[in-house]
Amino acid sequence: MTAGMAGYIAKNKLMPKPEWQVNATAKPDAANPFRIVYSKTPAGGRKPHPMIEKRFPLVLMLEPLHACNLTCTGCGRIREYDTTINKRLTLDQCLQASDECGAPIVSICGGEPLLYPEIGQLQAELLRRGRSIYLCTNGMFVKKKLSQFQPHDRFFFNVHLDGMEKTHDIAVEKEGVFREAIEGIRAAKAAGFKVCTNTTVYQETDMKEIEDLFEYLEQFDLDGHMMSPAYGYAAVNDRDIFLTRDDVREKFKNVEHLSKRFKVNSTPTYLDFLRGERDLPCTAWGNPTYNVMGWKGPCYLITDGHYPTFEGLMTETQWKNYGHGNDPRCDHCMVHCGYEPSAALGINSKFMDTFKLMSWAFR
Numbered sequence: 404m405t406a407g408m409a410g411y412i413a414k415n416k417l418m419p420k421p422e423w424q425v426n427a428t429a430k431p432d433a434a435n436p437f438r439i440v441y442s443k444t445p446a447g448g449r450k451p452h453p454m455i456e457k458r459f460p461l462v463l464m465l466e467p468l469h470a471c472n473l474t475c476t477g478c479g480r481i482r483e484y485d486t487t488i489n490k491r492l493t494l495d496q497c498l499q500a501s502d503e504c505g506a507p508i509v510s511i512c513g514g515e516p517l518l519y520p521e522i523g524q525l526q527a528e529l530l531r532r533g534r535s536i537y538l539c540t541n542g543m544f545v546k547k548k549l550s551q552f553q554p555h556d557r558f559f560f561n562v563h564l565d566g567m568e569k570t571h572d573i574a575v576e577k578e579g580v581f582r583e584a585i586e587g588i589r590a591a592k593a594a595g596f597k598v599c600t601n602t603t604v605y606q607e608t609d610m611k612e613i614e615d616l617f618e619y620l621e622q623f624d625l626d627g628h629m630m631s632p633a634y635g636y637a638a639v640n641d642r643d644i645f646l647t648r649d650d651v652r653e654k655f656k657n658v659e660h661l662s663k664r665f666k667v668n669s670t671p672t673y674l675d676f677l678r679g680e681r682d683l684p685c686t687a688w689g690n691p692t693y694n695v696m697g698w699k700g701p702c703y704l705i706t707d708g709h710y711p712t713f714e715g716l717m718t719e720t721q722w723k724n725y726g727h728g729n730d731p732r733c734d735h736c737m738v739h740c741g742y743e744p745s746a747a748l749g750i751n752s753k754f755m756d757t758f759k760l761m762s763w764a765f766r
């Protein structure tokens with residue numbers, strides 16, 4: 404999968420689709436120009452990093468529906484889309500979105516995607532198209548729905564766990580969720596599926612507890628752990644649980660210890676970014692989101708519009724107006740969907756990055 408993604412990136416770096424690179428004329432009241440990523444010219448001047456103008460998607464965030472059986476404190480989806488919570492994409496719309504966008508990885512999220520009636524067919528059809536799939540779930544229906552899926556090297560259940568039992572059940576506002584998610588993980592691994600976990604780090608998160616969680620999960624021989632700092636965007640109610648950039652760096656300052664001990668799926672470059680070791684620009688176009696309203700722009704988190712086509716999202720969004728320093732709403736955002744693409748694309752890369760990336764991929 405990593406080799407496939409590396410090939411896809413190399414091909415698109417050389418020849419990105421020209422129809423996705425078009426910049427609409429900035430509105431007169433548009434915010435600052437993009438100002439983070441520069442590379443040095445031989446004359447010692449600075450020019451924007453060339454990758455910034457080569458846009459292409461790496462991961463499609465596909466939301467077939469927004470309905471969910473839970474009401475987690477930090478969830479913006481069930482709040483932002485409450486008026487369309489009963490709507491869902493058809494199977495054809497899901498597949499057309501994947502074809503239109505062409506990203507090699509599809510993250511099926513929501514809402515709770517295991518509530519989507521055609522979820523088994525969606526998995527089969529995306530696999531047939533050569534996509535790798537992360538199915539992001541709260542884990543409560545994994546055991547019940549397992550028979551709808553086929554184990555495959557390119558298919559992962561990605562189970563959301565924000566801490567050990569007590570902490571997780573408080574975060575998802577329901578007792579017993581942790582235990583059911585663990586039962587789902589156990590059943591999926593026993594049936595030969597690949598399973599990883601996804602942890603959001605909040606203001607209240609004790610990083611020692613995350614280490615305890617990964618240690619506890621070792622018994623299941625999981626296929627990796629993802630971590631991302633929480634971000635307090637407009638659709639979320641409780642703003643006090645979110646992190647500033649300084650908070651994120653403090654929380655993640657010892658993340659290297661975790662990544663040496665456990666299979667952490669986040670790239671080493673992104674982890675460096677989280678602990679303040681380097682800067683990265685936002686490249687939200689690398690992780691576009693599609694849902695019942697259309698292509699959500701600019702990113703998974705903030706919504707300034709929905710576009711009917713993927714080309715519309717790529718060419719009409721004023722990308723230069725987003726990211727840290729360009730839009731106040733982005734100031735404390737360090738989430739993976741905005742910054743992991745920059746890491747994968749090698750923007751602001753350092754001398755040892757390729758070596759670090761290769762050893763991470765082999766591990």
Ligand code: SF4
Nearest residue numbers: 471473475478514541
């Ligand atoms: S399980 Fe996911 S979609 Fe459901 S409420 Fe929690 S965060 Fe939102």
Ligand code: SF4
Nearest residue numbers: 685702725733736741
């Ligand atoms: S920094 Fe990027 S990913 Fe984060 S909120 Fe802004 S546009 Fe979205």
